[in-house]
Amino acid sequence: MTLEGKTILFFAGPLYEDLELWYPKIRLEEEGARTLVAGTGEKTYQGKRGYPLAVDAQVDDLAAGDFDGLVIPGGYAPDVMRRSRKLLDLTREIYDAGKPVAFICHAGWVPISAGIVRGKRGTSVGAIKDDLVNAGLLWEDSPVVVDGNLISSRTPADLPDFMRALIACLRSR
Numbered sequence: 001m002t003l004e005g006k007t008i009l010f011f012a013g014p015l016y017e018d019l020e021l022w023y024p025k026i027r028l029e030e031e032g033a034r035t036l037v038a039g040t041g042e043k044t045y046q047g048k049r050g051y052p053l054a055v056d057a058q059v060d061d062l063a064a065g066d067f068d069g070l071v072i073p074g075g076y077a078p079d080v081m082r083r084s085r086k087l088l089d090l091t092r093e094i095y096d097a098g099k100p101v102a103f104i105c106h107a108g109w110v111p112i113s114a115g116i117v118r119g120k121r122g123t124s125v126g127a128i129k130d131d132l133v134n135a136g137l138l139w140e141d142s143p144v145v146v147d148g149n150l151i152s153s154r155t156p157a158d159l160p161d162f163m164r165a166l167i168a169c170l171r172s173r
Contacts, residue, residue, distance in 0.1 A: 003033035003170055006068040009094070010037045011087060011110070012055055013077030018047035019156040020073035020104050027163045028071075033170070038062055040084045048075045059086045064093035069170055074105025074125065082113040092116055095149065100169045102151040104162055108132050111150070121145050122152040 008028050010021060025035050039045060039055035046052055070091060072078065081087050091114040095101045103111055108124040109131065111117050118136030123145045133139050144153045144161040151169060153162035 003028060003031040003167070006033045006170055007066065008033050008035050008069045008071060008170070009062070009067040009090070010035060010071045010073070011059070011077075011081050012037050012039050012045050012053055012073070013075075013081040014042070014045050015048045015076035016045055016053070016073050017075030017077075017105055017156065018049040018051040019159065020075065020107070021047070021053065021071075022051065023156075023159045024071050024073070024102070024163055024166065027167070028170075031167055033068075036062075036067075038087075040081060040087060045077070059084055059090060062086075062090060064090050064097065067094060067099065068173065069100040069166070070094045070102065071166070072101070072103040072107035072110050074103075074107040076106070078107045078109040082110050088114045098149050099173065100149045100151055100166060102162065102166045102169075104153040104158070105155055108137075108152065112137075116150070120150050121147040122150060123154050124152060125154055 038059045095116045105125045112135040121138045143158040144165045
């Protein structure tokens with residue numbers, strides 16, 4: 001149990017990408033971390049693939065200082081999640097504290113709206129490459145890109161690399 005005592009925040013929204021939330025959540029719990037899934041108002045969400053999720057909390061009730069890292073899954077949810085000022089504030093505060101902010105696939109929309117990608121290296125699904133580049137990210141077509149405490153991957157196929165990078169980052173802090 002290498003991540004004992006760490007608490008990792010997950011964001012969720014409608015039509016989140018099931019694998020991009022559940023795989024990291026389960027892997028982090030296997031490593032001994034506590035996970036907390038926060039939503040933006042609803043108590044439950046359906047994933048893109050139909051898997052239901054009951055959230056543990058709402059973003060409006062949380063403080064960034066209570067978490068050791070953040071995972072933002074993709075799907076259609078990031079387009080809704082990035083409309084929450086509190087969610088963006090939490091993202092920026094966790095990032096500014098030097099804690100890992102990990103995003104995958106379409107989740108890059110949240111760090112764009114939080115204003116934390118300019119001048120950083122990263123990746124995403126190709127569909128939002130232009131959005132990230134226009135926000136100042138130095139985009140790479142790689143399974144995982146780590147730039148300081150920013151960790152990004154392209155698609156569910158990259159989840160093993162994504163999780164190795166995130167776990168290594170969490171262990172080093």
